[in-house]
Amino acid sequence: MIALLKAVHIAALSLWCAGLVAMPIVLQIYGRREEVRTQAGFSEFRLLMHAAYTRIVTPAAIIAIAAGTGLIFAVGLTQPWLVAKLVAVVGMVLAHAWLGHLTVEASEGRGTYQMPHALLALPVSLICMGAVLYLVLAKPDLRPLIDALPQALTTPQDRSLPAALVPI
Numbered sequence: 001m002i003a004l005l006k007a008v009h010i011a012a013l014s015l016w017c018a019g020l021v022a023m024p025i026v027l028q029i030y031g032r033r034e035e036v037r038t039q040a041g042f043s044e045f046r047l048l049m050h051a052a053y054t055r056i057v058t059p060a061a062i063i064a065i066a067a068g069t070g071l072i073f074a075v076g077l078t079q080p081w082l083v084a085k086l087v088a089v090v091g092m093v094l095a096h097a098w099l100g101h102l103t104v105e106a107s108e109g110r111g112t113y114q115m116p117h118a119l120l121a122l123p124v125s126l127i128c129m130g131a132v133l134y135l136v137l138a139k140p141d142l143r144p145l146i147d148a149l150p151q152a153l154t155t156p157q158d159r160s161l162p163a164a165l166v167p168i
Helices: 002-032 039-075 080-108 118-138 143-148
Strands: none
Touching: 002 039, 002 080, 002 118, 039 080, 080 118, 080 143
């Protein structure tokens, strides 16, 4: 079961990472071509970006996150490097969401939307992917970093939640 979860996680993560690399390039280069200014070119660009985002990259992200979550619980991981890895995954999710926003804005605001450079998402994605890869393969000892944190962040404070934060 764990081997199957790992295989699904790695396959989906590979597809998601490929999309996080390819989508900014396509948005930046293909989306600014002269052919996109015609109705046929714009329709092709819009269909390409929408299909890539909704049918390939987003499902791969969801499957990768779900399989990774399943692995955490199946193996029982509670290591500090895992928390750092999850922070890097959050960075990938934010880059993914921003690319989705750019895709919608580029598709819906034809001629009126000045799209920022989509390639800005590329370094963020690559740094987060590199961090995930390093943390998973090296599994570094982050105890010195945790010990350097202030005492108030690492020990329970034995206080109840404020009434405004209690859901019931």
